[in-house]
Amino acid sequence: MSTTAIQPVPFGRRLKRFMADRPLIPLIILLVILVVILQILRPGIVNERWIANTIKFAIPLAILAGCQTMTMLTGGIDLSVGTVATMSAFIMATQVVNQDPAVAFLLAMMPAVLIGLVNGIGVGVFRVHPLIMTLGTSLIGTGCLQVYQRTVIASGAKIPDVLAWLGTGLTYGVPNALLLFVPLAALIVFTLSRTGFGRLLYAVGDNERATRLSGVQYWQVITALYVISSVLAGITGLLYIGLIKAPSLSLAEPLVLPSVAAAVIGGTSIFGGRGGYTGTIIGALILTVLTTLLTILQMPEGARRILFGLIVLFVTAAYLRIVEER
Amino acid sequence: AGKYTIGISNTVQGNGWREEMVCAMKAQALASGEVAKLNIAHRNTDAAGQLEDIRNLISAKVDAIVVNPADPAGIKAGLEEATKAGIVVVAVDQAVTEPSAYIISNNQEQYAYLGAKWLFGQMGGKGEVFYMRGAAGASADSDRDKGFKKALAEFPDVKVAQEVFTGWQQDQAKQQMLSFLATGTPINGIWTSGIDNVIVDALVESQAPLVPIVGADNAGFVGQLSSVKGLVGAAVTNPGSIGGAGVTLALQILDGKKPAQQTVLVEPQLWENATDEGKAKLKAAADPSLSPEWPVSISIPDWTTYTKDQIVACKGPGE
Amino acid sequence: MTTSPLLDATGVAKNYGAVAALRNASLSVLPGEVHALMGANGAGKSTLVKILTGAISANAGRILIRGEARDIRSPAAARRAGLLPVYQEPSLIPDLDVLSNLRLTGTPVEPFRAWVRELGIPDLDIRETARDIPLAVLRVLDLARALAVEPDVLLLDEMTAALPANLAEKVLEVVRRQGDSGRAVIFISHRFVEISALCDRATVLRDGETVGVVDIVPGVEEKIVELMLGTRIVKTHVAARSAAQKAAPAPARPRLAVRNLRVGTKLNDVSFDLADGEVAGAVALEGQGQDELFAALAGSIRPSGGAIEVDGQPVKFSHPIDAIRAGLAYVPGDRAEALAMQRSVRENIALPFSAALRNWGPIAMRQERAKVVSAIERLQIDTRAQGEVQRLSGGNQQKVTIARWIAADTRTLLCFDPTRGIDVGTKQEIYKLLREVAGHGKSVLFYTSELEEVQRVCDRVIVIFGGRVVDIFPVEEADEPTLMRAAYGLPRGAKADIGILADPHSSPETSNSPNSPGATP
Amino acid sequence: MSYFLRRQGWVFGLFVLFVALFIVTRLIQPAYGSGDFGSLVRAVLPYAFAVAAQTVVVIAGGIDLSVAAMMALTSVTAASMMAGASEEYALFVVPFVLAIGLVLGAVNGMLIVVTRVPDIVVTLATLFVLQGAALLVLDAPGGAGAEWLKALISGTVPVPGLPDGIDAWLPKALLLLIVCVCIIWIPLRRSRLGLSIYAIGSSELAAFRSGVPVARTRIIAYALSGLFAAFGGLALTMSTGIGAPIPGPYLLASVAAVVLGGVALGGGKGGLLGPIVAVFVLRLVRTDLTLLAIDPNVTAIIEGAIMVAVVMFGAFITMRGRQS
């Protein structure tokens, strides 16, 4: 009744509204622009090999960013994903030397589940702020990993062939990692939009008291969430070790802040209740391409970091401008 | 049965080289039989954090402090306080500016110079080199940069195609290498600041031409130099076991055997696989039983007395 | 009218994306008048107040203050221009104490204290943190803060909606005196009795447009309703109570039995039954323990004594889910407490479906849709802005909180002041709905702060005072004066004048009766 | 008294914890004395400023991830300007560097206000920018601090008329911390501006409706944060005598100490004293662990566990408080 549909809307506004309703489109456009800039700077760089390579590196980031997306939907954040991924990678690589791969896998996922559980209980039952809780468990996890490292110095490490194949391999030019990622991403997207659990994540992040009055048990949702997040991080660790092939005690740490950035660029609100995973995936791709772009620019490290910061800020701001137009 | 308590301060944790260094300190303390207890402050931090650690060690009344400085000048005040408190101070791996401290160190400038000079020679004295540095801002990195520049000056036709900071991070270095390969820029050689085996992996995985590579004597890379077909390269020694030497030096001073100079430099060696002689050296040095991130030179003649089992076990006195 | 208007707004428009909150609103307020701003839920009253006081900016329109064009860009600018609002939501800073809140706005403390006392709160501790103060008191403090700076125009957005009758009266009295002293008040309320007791003129909004300005004279209500609702004319007395009245052979076992329930110090001894097919009204002044009663029945807090039985079985609730499993659903009066504001209407209504662990799996979308749509239809929720509940008007949001439990087909509804801030039309619908629910054999416990509602929906009245049930009587005996007296804890049959609401023609002085409430016993 | 306890209970508890830890320290190392306490305060100094910087924005309802990078930038700027320059020149450098902190902090705030990007993302971006800038100023640790600056935090304050025994427990660094923090914080806390900072942290909408200039207040909060971070950068240069372009561990430490100090991460609550006492506690814990020669890897576990346990304990007593 009171929609302003009668007078003709100027094209600019219509375009904006169109994009605001489909927030993915401006993100994709942005990604394409970055790739075009890359191609202009280094003609010929954008080829099959480059694309495969970019995807390979974007996948671990995208999965970790998935953890952030889900926790951010509830108004939380999971800073322990880096540690968890590192732990599972390191444990896998060292245990597989003497153990059956299946056993090694179970051992590698154990700390992930444990840390997720502790995070979940801390946040869900004791109401510790997620930032602090996950920071704390990540410190504890790192310490435990270092103590563990002492015990396996003698036995060395090895990357299981499956993981190497999954992490680095290509089949007909397509990264094998997609075999893991596509179903995983589909599952996350489905969970968020079409399952009761996904609904609850959004609702809990939006108004926890309201969900309580509707019969939702907060601690259950949060505990399940952080366990899932941790398990995903653990899987990422295994994938990443297959890609990097060098177990280290800080393997996945550098991915933590970018994973938060990817989720935010992808349109997930850090305050909870709003966002989705598809945007996050594109956010991860954008960040990966950006890193390549900056590597190619011949400038001092300092200038490169400055540029990285500015671009992340600019991208997020521009995206918000487009999407939040009401 | 020992009588001394030795404090150790190190500011990089969880990386192969530094782990080996700490293990060497422990093993040497144990092997010497003179140390009752080690007090190890070993964590990731900066100069300010190391100052805090050193002051805590002073509060703990240790007899000597062996320190791998985060920064040569940044911990001067702490080292000065330690000497004033009658504590013997030995810096390992990198120099410090505090004049009362003893220094036993790898010659970082020479390390870079040796490797770069060999590399440029392999390239025939001309062409493009990919210069993969360490962590921006770290002092070992700037010392190495001096050595690299010195070699570069001797080969006017060698150009730096690109300079990157790997941050001494394996994953970052690998990604940088892959990005660079994707640009298709032709290069004739790669100099790495010790992040080497992942670079070889990256070349092999992307089926790029194997250009000459210089790295450190990390177990992984040394193995690759013998096993990867078509790989020409050199490993420059950079023993993490310098930590053990630092403990030995500290004990000597405590026992009243002061060295002639304040500074002892361990000169690096270069093992290449271009000549048969070099291949033999590499073969002798290779040690697949070690973690690929650990340098293979796990001991320094005249300075360390522990066995391989002891350093690998990584146990200090009383553990 | 010879005097020139204090405030004159014309052609005000405001769009939120595709939704036009205001299209062509105008409002002219004369000095010394109390001017009602009326309209159905979502008509744009709050939006107009926000624009006039600089909280949001208009897309079009002209605002004159004392004949001068003013561009009010912020609440601070509005304050300088002499316009002071009390918004629909409390505006004290939750984490600051009252005193700091006053300092923040530069409000003089002594006048504030005087106003607070005048408004019926004799023992306010101004060192108390705003967060710990009950909602009704907060509203009064908001008003006192505005009064303390002696504004030329006071804008009150549903000031009385969350107030119990005793506090509401005081507010009305004070507001009326504002008008007498030559200042102007813009007064928004959905309660006609307040409007007729207080206001001189009314501006009526419909769909964001000013559709009429009327003088308040006896009998004008019908006209206003007509203006507000357009051609839709509703019968104001549609209570479907008669049907239920007949069908009430009390069953042997009550649906809900409360025995000697105690919660902390607030609820001391409450016993009553609730039968299937019954709407029981709960009546109480502010802070008599009704919040605790509802919270205990809803499983939000644990009682410290007494027993609750459902269908004859004793129950212990440790979480709302337990109450929901027993078929008790709680509809809070504060919709912000019940809604996920950024989520869609559909998700909000369907929220209880996914709550239990076993329902975390894939959602049967089609089934869910059917249930949600039927609930939306039954409550006639305006779904123009259904993508996000926060874009709905207050009244429609309120309907969503009820629709959720209609969709879930709950056996017993615990409604805590569900018509708070709802327009007359919608209120009728909600009354009808509650009766219908009862007609289907379900039961409702209905707390209301508007006494006249009791007669329209309830079968029985439970009066609570000082944390105890002081009286239970059938609705036939529950006329407003009786209810009012009972609510004050006076025995039935006693005679005393209480408040201007009881008798709109009495002078303000009479309401300063000795048993003035405010302090909880 | 009960009013005080209710308001300051958490801080008081922390203080008791600190005293208890101090006694434990004396038990472990009976020779732990005033000189060692001086060392502790010097270690605390940069952390204290970092946490002060973080506290101001957290109270205002934000978070500043760029604190450590800001410290690095101001530290290298100071060190590189003072290197090779005269002692008097440093008199000019100090206010200059503080001004840099203030201005860059304000820029943080302005970016948040103008772009409407969440603060956590804006400051994440400025973290990279400031880090990059620090590397452009000095690509390796270096520079130098003026001698008088370094002397500001070494030794004790000779208070006339005070016995030496007590005097020895008054390190200059402590005085410097108290003076710098108090000069800014106490007037702020009492002013309308201070209230506004609490107000926007508590409820932005309510603050706006109360006539608080929300944007300006937020910018000022970030500017203050930048100023404190610049103090922190100077403290680094004072204690190490150099500037290091790679940021230290001050970001995570500051967030942890803010929470331990009883400042709610949502904003609007808490003060500066709690977080600073929390920093003292955390540093003293590290000292104790070093004195006990605990396996260094275990210290990370213990630090993490303390953080989690204390915060859980806090949550637990609030829950209990709410029930009764």
Ligand SMILES: Nc1ncnc2c1ncn2[C@@H]1O[C@H](COP(=O)(O)OP(=O)(O)OP(=O)(O)O)[C@@H](O)[C@H]1O
């Ligand atoms: N301080 C150092 N002294 C000697 N070699 C180093 C040093 N740092 C790095 N390297 C070299 O880098 C290789 C592995 O990189 P690594 O990650 O261990 O660097 P790093 O130890 O982190 O650097 P730094 O210790 O200076 O911070 C080692 O083999 C070694 O050659």
Ligand SMILES: Nc1ncnc2c1ncn2[C@@H]1O[C@H](COP(=O)(O)OP(=O)(O)OP(=O)(O)O)[C@@H](O)[C@H]1O
């Ligand atoms: N932030 C917003 N975004 C989108 N639409 C909005 C927003 N705020 C209000 N509206 C819409 O503007 C219209 C007017 O709302 P407003 O709150 O002014 O109504 P009201 O007359 O105060 O109603 P009520 O009596 O229910 O409080 C409604 O249709 C509402 O949905």
Ligand SMILES: [Mg+2]
């Ligand atoms: Mg309204």
Ligand SMILES: [Mg+2]
């Ligand atoms: Mg309303």
